Amino acid sequence: MGVAVAGAVGLGLLAVPAGAGAAPELPPVSAEDLVTSVIQAKDPGPLHGTVTLDNALGLPAIPGVPQAANGTSTAQVWSDGAGKGRLSVPNGQSEKTIVDDGTAVWAWDSADKTVTKKAVGADRKPPQADVTDPAAAAQKAVTDLRATSTVAVDGTAEVAGRPAYELVLRPLPTERTLLREVRVAVDSEKRLPLRLTVLANGSSDPALEVGFTQLEFGAQDPAMFTFTPPPGATVTEAPARPGDAQQPQRPEPKVVGDGWDTVVIATMPPADAQQQQGGRGGTPDLSSIGKEVSGPWGSGREIDTAVATAIITSDGRVAAGAVPAQVLTEALSR
Amino acid sequence: MTLVESATTPHRGSAPMGRLLGAELRWVLRRPRTLVMLGLFALVPILIAIGVVVADRGGGGLIGAIAGNGLVLPVAAMTLMLALLLPLAVGMAAADAIAGEAAHGTLRGLLLAPVGRGRLVLMKAFGVLVVAVTATLIVAVVGVIAGLVVVGGADGTLVTLSGTTLGFGEAMGRVGIAALWTVGQLAAVGAIALAISAFTEHPLVVLASVLGGLIVFGVLGAIPALDWLQPYLLTTGFSAGADVLRDPMTWGELGSSTLRALCYVAIGGGITASRMLTRDA
Known part of the structure; x- marks a missing residue:
């Protein structure tokens, strides 16, 4: 009988969600310094992570985009730290995979076995080209935000097993908004935003939470960043910039x-x-x-x-x- | 919990475990209804293969993924049959194992025989597990053959859901993992079925409880207001088999559903053992 009790207890333990660990002890940092360090942060290098989206926005269901409806969805991301990447979005018993191998972006959908290839050329802008002085840019961003919000570093949290600072934006009382606060968890070492939480008025549960639930840095298998269309797949080539020519000029919003x-x-x-x-x-x-x-x-x-x-x-x-x-x-x- | 009763000394009159298991194996596998059922199970992957080929492309889910990609068939067949057919086989074996013997009056002989009660439970659990393994292997092997011969395509390779191509050897590894995982889930069903079997003299009660329980679990899992119940339900993890078709494989769901199955095995096994150890002959 003892074994049966152990089994029942085990079942109960499995059902308990892995609770947030104790808030890690980190040296205090000001909001300005935190934002500056995020802007100045080097590319985190090769990484592999699982991103989980917890959606309670209350959007109506949109066919083909199950992630838009309320619920939890996950995706896996890989990056080689040099511009190549892979994103895989499982969806029930099918999967969408997007691979950027440096010269082309391949999008695979297992539900209809189609591959869309889109060439990317030299017109890709190097990231952060327009940020001249990160410290000044961060200072300005925080000052701009302070006109309408309170910006603060509100404690620490553990996200995907990594210690992180919680940067919190709260609207000033004069703002007429549905939002209560926006929290961004920033990795304490790599200064990479790890999690975004949006809280709305009138609910203690987040309306939207997207962030890493698992994250590891380090060299990734180069095979992850190549894609060969599998036999039996339909491959279509997308124009390099779709819709640029035929899109009529829309009035600015x-x-x-x-x-x-x-x-x-x-x-x-x-x-x-x-x-x-x-x-x-x-x-x-x-x-x-x-x-x-x-x-x-x-x-x-x-x-x-x-x-x-x-x-x-x-x-x-x-x-x-x-x-x-x-x-x-x-x-x-x- | 002691597995061997103190009254039986190991040397006098106690049959060796290997002979007991061999006897149970022959007893289970020679039963005509087991053989007929296994034969019918072998037809299922073939029927799916013919259906996919005749209907050509289209359709979503795993069945849709079989078209032109035959090595998906064994995994799809196991996942589909895990819903009801494979548990039916395990439930039947468990019903015969204890309740069936009680109904025929042969259980009394086994309880009085110079075989420890704990050994008797192990022997019966082994018989159920053999049926689970045999049924799963038949579906997997026939699925591989039917996938290659009837569906064909993909040049003997497996196109994963992630769009990568795996060679034949690696594809067989994935089918093997799926089969192992399926046996784990079936062991959980079998353990619960054995526990029910230990409490009744009517094999039909066991069968009805297993199938009814699975259907009720499925219904409970589909009610949004009861989503807190999902981590407790064995059926929640039944769709994880498709994860072996991803590349790289995601172990999360496979692992958690296997742990859940092991908890069910412990519950079922513990109840069965304690009932059989205290049962009057």
């Missing part, structure tokens, strides 16, 4: 407000232009989701999620922001 209550108002292309661009495939049909709203600004449909609101008006404008619907309607009627 209008931005109302600043800080946390920024509202972006964009104009959707008229319906006939959409049909010319390939019919129904392009834009998902949004007329069935959301709820009907109207006001002095007109009428439209309001889509609510945990962290953001969007209104699509009947005259083709889209207003969106991390704000309550009232701020959107004010921006629309402006």
Whole structure:
């Protein structure tokens, strides 16, 4: 009988999630210094990690993008530290794999056995080319943020087994936003952001959390960064820059407000232009989701999620922001 | 827990373990219903192969992945049959092992025979495990052959879900891992079935409990409000078999489902042993 009890206890232990360990002891650091060190940080070099996305945004289900709906999804990333990379997104009993071998990006989808090859050339910009003085840039970024938020380093955390600082952004009380705070966990040694957590008003659980659940640095198998289309796969070559030529110049979206209550108002292309661009495939049909709203600004449909609101008006404008619907309607009627 | 009763001395009248296991093996594998069932199981991969070839391409999930990629077939067949068919075989063996003997009145003879009760339980568990291993191996081997002969494609290699190509040897390794993992899950089902078998004289009760339990577990696992229950359910990990088709392999789900299965083995085995040790002859 003792064995049976042991088995039952083991089952219970398996079900207990691996809780967060004790907060690691790290030398204190100011928010400015932390941001500076993140911008100045060297490339972390070859790494392999598992990224987990915990989504509680409350978005409607979008066909083909199960990660958008509420739930947990994972992906594996590899990087050789020199521009090559591999991303693998398992999805039930299929998998999407994207390999960047330095000369081309291969996208493989096991569900329909297709490979899309897209050549990347010398036009790839070296990263961080425009950051001249990281310290000044960090100083400016933090000062800009302080106009609308409190920025602080709020303790430490252990993310993917690595000690990390928690950088916390909280909107000032004057900001009219749905968000409560945004936390970024920064690796204490490599100064690499390890986890992003978005908390919304009225809920203690994160609305969105994306971060490494497993991470190791060190040389990776070079075979991970090559891709040979398997036998039986359909290979299509994508143009180097798809849609650059045929995309008509869209009007710049209008931005109302600043800080946390920024509202972006964009104009959707008229319906006939959409049909010319390939019919129904392009834009998902949004007329069935959301709820009907109207006001002095007109009428439209309001889509609510945990962290953001969007209104699509009947005259083709889209207003969106991390704000309550009232701020959107004010921006629309402006 | 002592496995050998103090009353039986090891030298006088105690049969060697090897002979006991051999006797149980012959007893299990000579049963016509076991043989018929194993024969029918061999047909399943062949039927899937013919279905995939006739229907040509299309379809999602593992079945869709078989098209033009025959070595997926053994893994897909094992994963599909793990849902009900393979547990049915194990449940039948466990039902015959104790409840069946009790129904025929032959269990009394075994309990009175100069064989320790602990050994008797081990012998019966071995018989169930043999059925699990045999059934899984038949599905795997027939799956490999049918995959290569009927489906073919991919030049004797395995195209993983990650889009890489594995040679025949490595592909066989992956099939082997899937088979081993499947046997682990079946051992959990068998241990629980044996425990039920030890408490009843009606083999049908065991069979109904196993199949009904699996269906109830499946239903519970599908209710979103009960998602906290998922780590406790054996069926939660049943879809992990497809992970052997990824490259590099992800061990997380395979490992956690195997640990869960071992916990079920401990629960089932412990209950079976304690019931049999205290049972009246």
